[in-house]
Amino acid sequence: MTTTQTDRTTVKRIGERGHYDRAVIDPIIDEALLCHVGTIEHGIPMVIPTLHARIGDHLILHGSPASRMLRSAKKAEICVTITLVDGFVLARSALHHSMNYRSVVILGQPETMTGPDKAAALDALVERLVPGRLPHLRAMTDEEVRATSVLRLPITEASAKVRTGPPVDDEEDYELPIWAGVLPIQTTYGPPITDPAMRSEVAVPEHVLGYRGPTGPSAGG
Amino acid sequence: MTTTQTDRTTVKRIGERGHYDRAVIDPIIDEALLCHVGTIEHGIPMVIPTLHARIGDHLILHGSPASRMLRSAKKAEICVTITLVDGFVLARSALHHSMNYRSVVILGQPETMTGPDKAAALDALVERLVPGRLPHLRAMTDEEVRATSVLRLPITEASAKVRTGPPVDDEEDYELPIWAGVLPIQTTYGPPITDPAMRSEVAVPEHVLGYRGPTGPSAGG
Numbered sequence: 001m002t003t004t005q006t007d008r009t010t011v012k013r014i015g016e017r018g019h020y021d022r023a024v025i026d027p028i029i030d031e032a033l034l035c036h037v038g039t040i041e042h043g044i045p046m047v048i049p050t051l052h053a054r055i056g057d058h059l060i061l062h063g064s065p066a067s068r069m070l071r072s073a074k075k076a077e078i079c080v081t082i083t084l085v086d087g088f089v090l091a092r093s094a095l096h097h098s099m100n101y102r103s104v105v106i107l108g109q110p111e112t113m114t115g116p117d118k119a120a121a122l123d124a125l126v127e128r129l130v131p132g133r134l135p136h137l138r139a140m141t142d143e144e145v146r147a148t149s150v151l152r153l154p155i156t157e158a159s160a161k162v163r164t165g166p167p168v169d170d171e172e173d174y175e176l177p178i179w180a181g182v183l184p185i186q187t188t189y190g191p192p193i194t195d196p197a198m199r200s201e202v203a204v205p206e207h208v209l210g211y212r213g214p215t216g217p218s219a220g221g
Numbered sequence: 222m223t224t225t226q227t228d229r230t231t232v233k234r235i236g237e238r239g240h241y242d243r244a245v246i247d248p249i250i251d252e253a254l255l256c257h258v259g260t261i262e263h264g265i266p267m268v269i270p271t272l273h274a275r276i277g278d279h280l281i282l283h284g285s286p287a288s289r290m291l292r293s294a295k296k297a298e299i300c301v302t303i304t305l306v307d308g309f310v311l312a313r314s315a316l317h318h319s320m321n322y323r324s325v326v327i328l329g330q331p332e333t334m335t336g337p338d339k340a341a342a343l344d345a346l347v348e349r350l351v352p353g354r355l356p357h358l359r360a361m362t363d364e365e366v367r368a369t370s371v372l373r374l375p376i377t378e379a380s381a382k383v384r385t386g387p388p389v390d391d392e393e394d395y396e397l398p399i400w401a402g403v404l405p406i407q408t409t410y411g412p413p414i415t416d417p418a419m420r421s422e423v424a425v426p427e428h429v430l431g432y433r434g435p436t437g438p439s440a441g442g
Contacts, residue, residue, distance in 0.1 A: 038266035045259035047302035
């Protein structure tokens, strides 16, 4: 998050500073519902939201082979940014207002996946976001797998940025009779809405009723 | 969101198609907690999360004058993407899984704000995210305003994309005894955490206790 002054932030960087702290980076990737992918199209930056999964040391992205974003991503370096928002930081002055957040930026050149790894990556996308769902579904057909582009980006040049804790105000402002603190932000789920096109009575399964958010990597991590 | 097949989506575009539907675009901008800004740095795309406000026909961005993102944004076209996630779309096959979402992409060249408009824009950033907060705070000093860079981007070349409703499955899959539907995703707030550094007893104010999310534009909209 852009902030206008020094914050009580922890900054961990991989790559530039040779500080490879996957213990910070991976849980942020795994908890996020989606990522934002930056590419360059005709000299102009383009940012598109998309779903992702992590399999071990790679971030998985997918889409239609016709997707402009994926076509650009196959040819040049991309930037994938993942942001979790944890709370509003309500300070005593406007300037020191901020957000508590956790974000990851990954840079690199993705590679196109093929073969059995590709099918496994598509399964991982569903199973990561909604754990327990995959066994309920019919298997993907070869045609479906062929009709999807899947890219993987090595999690090598990556950095995480985290802000936690209360506001940090100017010393003299602490005397002001202004309430200050953090207003937490959470993501919650449900209740499920059954498809009106259901043709038989099927109870809402536990993986939907008990859903508490995406989990970690579904394989290799 | 990248999806791999035809979805029941509504796509509204401004600019390319001359379809200027601010009635779709503005509420998405106003409801979002943050945006992702895409710039180009040394030929590589860079995507950074930041807070925003809308004042009438402009998106407001701010940050430290030292911010790399803001420095790039002053010199070239940027892409600002805003994404709201509304639900998991749980289909009968892995391929037709999707998200219900609302997103906006705005392209353009931002301009640097100065003078009274700049100070008003900074106030709008706080007041948009936490309505009712601003009157509780001490006024910003001229020095604080000078120490912050504020950019505004005209909401001219912008497009919105929205997916709503149940999954759209292959015709033959509707016969399968698989629960399908939508699992809604909401953002919730609280309970507030008072700054342990408070020096006097101040009750948690109503704008914090009763917080229900950002509102619309704070001026001119």
